[in-house]
Amino acid sequence: MPDYANGRDRMLQLLREELIGPSPQGKEIDCTKPISFDVAQESYGPWRQQGSGEEILQRDPPSKRYGVGVLYPWGASIEDNQTNDNSTNIVAFSDIVENENDNNVMTSQAQKSIELIENRSGSAEGTTDIPDIEIPAVKGNRPSSMGISFLADIPDDAILTVNASGGRYHKHTIFLQGQERIWWLRSQVTIRATFEASQLCTQRESKLEDPNIQADNADDLDIAVELYSRPYKHMAGRRIITVCLVNRSKKQNFTDQYCLFQSFFKVHINTSETSNLIHPYPDSTAIDIDVDNILPLDDEEESLALLYRKARTFAVGHNCAANWGPADTKKQEQLFEKNYQKNGEQTATIETVAWVSAETLPTIEIPSTTPNVERKDGTKVEVEMKALAGLIPGDDGIHALKEVLQLYEDWIEQQSREISTLDLKYRQAAQKHVDECKKCVDRMKQGLYYLQTTPKAMRAFKLANHAMLLQQTHAGREPRKYQTDQKAVTVSFSPPYHELDLNKLEPNQGKWRAFQVAFLLMTVQSTADPQSMDRKQVELIWFPTGGGKTEAYLGLAAYAMFMRRLEKSANRGVQVLMRYTLRLLTAQQFQRASTLICAMEHLRRKNTEELGTNEFSIGVWVGNATTPNKRDEAIAMLNGLARNDRSVENKFLVNKCPWCRAQMGPIKPAKSGRSAGTIPVSGYSRKEKTVIFHCPDRQCEFYRNLPIYVIDEDIYEKRPTMLIGTVDKFALIAWKNEVRNIFGINPEGVREYAPPSLIIQDELHLISGPLGSMVGLYETLIEELCTDRRYERPISPKIISSTATIRRYKEQVQRLFGRDNVSLFPPPGLSVDDSFFARYATNAEGNLEHGRLHVGVYAPGLGSLQTAQVRSFTALLQSPLALSEAERDPWWSLLLFFNSLRELGTTLSLFQSDIPDYFRVLMNREGKKFDELRKFWNILELTGRLKNEEVPEAIAKLEIEYKKDGQRDRPVDVCLASNIIEVGVDIDRLSLMTVVGQPKTTSQYIQVTGRVGRRWWERPGLVITLYGLTRPRDRSHYEKFRSYHERLYAQVEPTSVTPFSPPVLDRALHAIMAAYVRQLGDKDNARSPYPYPSHLIEKLRQILIPRIEAIDPGELPNFIRVFDNRINQWKSWQRNVWEDNSGNEIPLLVPAGAYVTSEQKHLTWQTANSMRNVDAECNAVITSLYAEAEEGQNNG
Incomplete structure (x- = not known):
């Protein structure tokens, strides 16, 4: 296999040569002698200097060639030209290239x-084109200095040394066919400055320069090393020091030969005994127990300080970036490796370093995270789905689950022992982390016990593992392309259909990662048992990108759906809601989850006695821009696709059979120019008044019907077992009475089926800001619609979520879901590099x-x-x-x-x-x-x-x-x-x-x-x-x-969610009121908002008030005011219809952003049908009509 890492190093080197330089290339040429070319082609080069190998710039002056790491003469502005360089005499390759x-x-x-990209119109979902704040460059000046600041101990015998380097370019005249041309020759500049402790440790802030600065090849280039030293906290010998490399050449001398290119410097402090004298920098913006914080750190900040205690900041840059390292560093990367675990042993925190440097093209390698858990002998722990599914005689997989739990317990014990080795300032947070890990493993053990002692739960667990195994193998099939014979009569697919053999799996198939199966064990009981103590606890997965979060909660969803089917409750309601923030991501995950549903349906068809006759099915519920809302729209779309009408977009989402991967959708003609006539539409068929999906391959199990629904009207009628949608689609609860079907409520407002019992919210960190606040308000009603109150103790839904950040996650969960209990999984250990289930990846030698x-x-x-x-x-x-x-x-x-x-x-x-x-x-x-x-x-x-x-x-x-x-x-x-x-x-x-x-x-x-x-x-x-x-x-x-x-x-910045703030209540509280009545009222309420439904609105008040008191009690007075005001409006307006498209009546609701008359504006509620953009939009058009008007006036 190629060494791609070496290729990356080469890529970085070439980027550096392009931006900073130097980039010496070509043959060597003696520049100590006159250079003359009689033939232009001989001069082409490229050339470099004989002996030194240094760079020669033949075409561009150096200030045009390089733009990073350049220190210009003092006061030079961007507008300054370089006429003194006579750049027109530079060898012009435009003259010599053919x-x-x-x-x-x-x-x-x-x-x-x-x-095509230019002509594509529309705005991207979820994006706002609000530019960042920009400031003009100060007087347009080019940088003439760069510096770094750091904190250091300065003993009496300390010597601070600054070693700087760079390159300067001198003009060199050559002759081409008798005419003068300019080349630029590079020479290396080195600078050394030293400062003694007596100079650095004055009582007050001091500015220093080394009068005996050593500079090689600087000549008339005026380069200085300036140092600023000031006391720190009245601690003897400890100073905050800023070192700057400054080009003091005057502006009037601004020619390229007075610039310093490839600028760099490094600072060492040495004594006779030690050289590691530089301490962590007191950056007040960092989360660190050592720094001077204006306010004491809260629990979360103390946790972060513990986790990142090995990643200390030792310097900050000014006009550059900063780097640092210990005395024995040979490579910059070694310091990073030393900061983290090696061979399972915790390394000490590095408290001091020996040097700091100024970097103009900074680099840092972020460690890779692996979900692999290894035994002490280095072998990887794997949990096979086949065993857990009961498909391996004599192996039920339980021993593998117990091994994961035992290894985790051993790791927790090791972490617990290490707490005593930490600095006192970290121990409180460390103990909290270990306690959370112990709670986590206890829940896993309880989950395993629950499976072993609850036959239905164990059966559902086995079926879920079988379904996930089938999902992995079928999703990994090669796509099968639609093809016909020459007469376009016989349809076939390439490659041909074949049954998969679960005894011949690919190496990466059929295995749970440790964290996935641990998550399942932790949540199986609270997902299946509505009376579980952890039912209302939100499970939050925090795992790096690509770790397998989706498989973890797909497995839990399969378990929940099988569990309900085994309960023989004979209900046909939606059981699992999976919600995303972006419609396009929703469509992708829908295709992924469809394979799981097909796997479950495959198992049901083989065992109808146990799993019933009702199909397992899946629906996708997103906006009209993605899927058709109505059946007649879908039929029209199908007809348009068959006509090869290029104006018709395929919104059916399904482009291949989820089970066998046969191609579905419109089959475009081989010749792109063909536009007339009809084309095959594979796998889409009209049936009665709707469009259904089926696999187009007769050999596939799902040839007659795929259990997939994408049309809103079909979803309301069929109530698919799993429903995938976007969070903002739920704004429709204020507009569509039929949405109640999703929650198991019949037309009389009575619960007929169990509501969704499992809510999976992906990418929680994206639900913040205005969107998050709107979602939080609507979530109050969603929770109520998903709560089954037919029992003595109401049954609330189980909520699972994932996030890319843990900043203020408890607060965000509470404000979104109104729940105080949240469990982060996997809980962190004592360092960011190891949470047992996720570790920084190391090789056999223990290096990163x-x-x-x-x-x-x-x-x-x-x-x-x-x-x-x-x-x-x-x-x-x-x-x-x-x-x-x-x-x-x-x-x-x-x-x-x-x-x-x-x-x-x-x-x-x-x-x-x-x-x-x-x-x-x-x-x-x-x-x-x-x-x-x-x-x-x-x-x-x-x-x-x-x-x-x-x-x-x-x-x-x-x-x-x-x-x-x-x-x-x-x-x-x-x-x-x-x-x-x-x-x-x-x-x-x-x-x-x-x-x-x-x-x-x-x-x-x-x-x-x-x-x-x-x-x-x-x-x-x-x-x-x-x-x-x-x-x-x-x-x-x-x-x-x-x-x-x-x-x-x-x-990561903490998220902001304020669901009961005045702007949110003003914008959407009336929508919640209307939605509650339309979803939970009887037929009369659903048909008309008149008369005012006082009994329902008072019920809603009693639901909202406790939520506000728990989340933001300060907003309660304003809520009561707004709520009562909306009631008064509802009563006084006496609207007869919820919405009116005919224009004959003034409705209670009109779409936000829609045109309303001045009279209607104060007699109706403008209501969002999406949680994102609720304001009207208009486009500005530049017109020339004014010129025509002026011309008309003049002629008149």
Whole structure:
């Protein structure tokens, strides 16, 4: 297998050479003698200096060539020109390159894909194009200094040494055919400055310089090392020190030879006894017990301080990033490895380091996390689904479950013993962590006991394991393509259908990860037993991207559905609600869960006596932009697809049989130009007044019918066992009486079936801000609709959720779900690197495995973020050609993330002109032929603007691997993406990403960058973040690059959810009132809001008040005021209809944003039909009508 990690190192090296330099290339030439070329072609180069091998710039002046790590003369502005450099006399390769300059690296196919993206309209779901705050550069000055600040002990015999380096370029005249030309020759500059303790430890703040600074090759370049020292907390000998490297050359001397390029410096403090004298920096914004916090740390902050105690900040940068390390560091990465576990033994926290340095292209490798649990002999613990399903004679799998529990108990005991070795400041938090782990293992043991002593539960558990095994094997089938014979009569699928043999599994199939099966054991009792003490406890899964969270709660969902079926309750209601925040992710997970439902239905059909005659089924409940709401819409859509009407979008979501993977949907003609006539629509059929799904292959078990429903009206009638939807779809409870069917309520407002008993809420961290607040208010009613009050003790639903962050998770859960009890799984241990179920991956020697490498680019010398993109993208896209063909695939497809569609559009324009132009510059500079440049074929968009059918097509394109130049199916070259990639885009081959501008939240940054390097053991990821020059937040992240990334999860911003704040109540309380009446009232209430339903509204008041008192009691007076005001409006308006599309009556509800007259505005409630955007939108159009009007007036 190719060494992809070496390929990554090469990619980074080439990026560094492009942005910082130097990049010496070509043959050596003696520059000590006059250089003259009689033939232009002889001068092409590239050349480097004989002897030293140093770089020669033949085309661009150095200030144009490089834009990172440059210190300019003092006061130089971006607008300053460089006329003194006589740049017109630089060798112009545009004169010497042949007609190749007319070629474009963008093929016609790539240009068409760019045009397609340009012409795509609409806004991306879940995105807001609100730009970050930007400030203009101060007087437009170029940077002339960079520095780092740190805290250090300065003993009496201490010597502080600053070693700096860089490069400067001198003009060198050559002759080409008798005419003068300018080359720039690089020479290495080294600087050394020393300071003694007596200079540093004055009583007050002091500014120092070394008058005896040593500088080699600096000549007339005025470079200074400035040092600022001030006392810290009146502690003798401890100082906060700032060291700066400054270019003091005057502005009027602003020519390239007065700039310092490739700037770098490193600071050491040494005494006769030690060199580790630099302490953690007192950063007041960090969560650390050691720093001066304005307020004492709360429990969560103490927990984070414990977990990240090994990732200390020892310096911060100014106009640069900071790095640090101990005295014996040979490589920067070794410090990171020393901070974490090795061979199962806890290492001590590093409290001091020996050196700090200033970095202009900072890098940090984030450790990879593995879910593998190993025995003491190093073998991996695996729990086989076949055994737990009862499919292996003599092995029921229980011993494997007990082994996981025993290993976890042993690990907890080890953690408990280590508490006494911690600093006192960490022990309280450490004990809390261990106590939570003990609670967790106790619940697992109780769950196992429950299974062993409850026959129905054990049976449901076995069936769930069997279904999950079938789900894994069938989901892993190769897609089967639709094909016909030459006469288009006989239909077949390639590859042909074959039954799967569960005795011949792939190595990665049929096995639970330890954390997955532990989660199941922890939750089986509270999910099945409505009287369980943990029924109202919210289970929150916190696990890194790609760890297998979805399988964990799919397994629990299967168990819950089998358990209810075994209860013989003979109800046909919805049992499981799975909710997501983005409709496109919902559609993807729907396709994934459909295979599980087919597996369950397969088992039911084989055992109807035990599992009944009612089918297991699944529905997807999302917006009309994704699926059809009505049956007549679906039939019209089916007819349009059959006519090959390109204006008709396929919203049926199902593009392959979930069981055998046979192709479904419209079969496009082989010749793309064909548009007339009908085409086959595979697997979609009209039946009575609706559209049904069936596998198109007669050999498949689901040839007659697939238990899948996507049409809203079908969902209300069929009440599928599992329903997948978006959170904002639930706003329909105020608009559609039929929604009550989902919750088992009949037209008389009486509960006929059990409501959903299991709610799975994915990506909880995305439910924050305005969306989270709206969801929290609606959730009050959702909880009531899911509560079964037919028994003496009402039965509440079990809630499962997952999150990418644990900041303020208890508060968020309480405000969203109104529940005080929440269990985080897996609970953390004593360090972030090990929670037993998730550990930093190490090799046999105990060293960290490869992780995702993050790189920060802040390029003030380039003048704009757009120029930084052009340079960076060109380097990253061309670099794979420097690798062998076998090494190229991970780095071939560049994934670009943008914070807004506006920024995406700006970059798209760069691919049309600036980037192709810079490829020509690259060709000229490096003396390449046009054939040696990268050619582009596929530019792809992956945003919420894509149609539903386009998303799986885009993902399929991203999965195409690079094999060799000229391959038939070309891989994607560039993918421009928005927040849609945060979740659900799991493509193992992707390893290269650029993030344009720091994302608005750390949780988004974590999720987005988690899309690359998923197979870290084979092809580790490379993420480059381009920071905006005029964005203060971007610059702050750059200057604290290492600190931010080493404590990434601790940096996540707490979410904000305020469901009962005045703006939310004003906007949506009336919707909750209307929804309660429409869903729980009788036929008369559902038909008309008149007369005022006082008994129902008072019931709602009694539901809401306790919730507000528990969540935000300060909002209760305002709630009562708003609630009573809405009652008075309802009574006084006396509206007869809920909504009216005919315009004959004024309804009680009108869609938010819809046009209403001034009279209606005060006689009706504007009500959201989505929880996201509730305001009216309009587009501005530039018109020329004013000119016509003026002309008319003049003529008149």
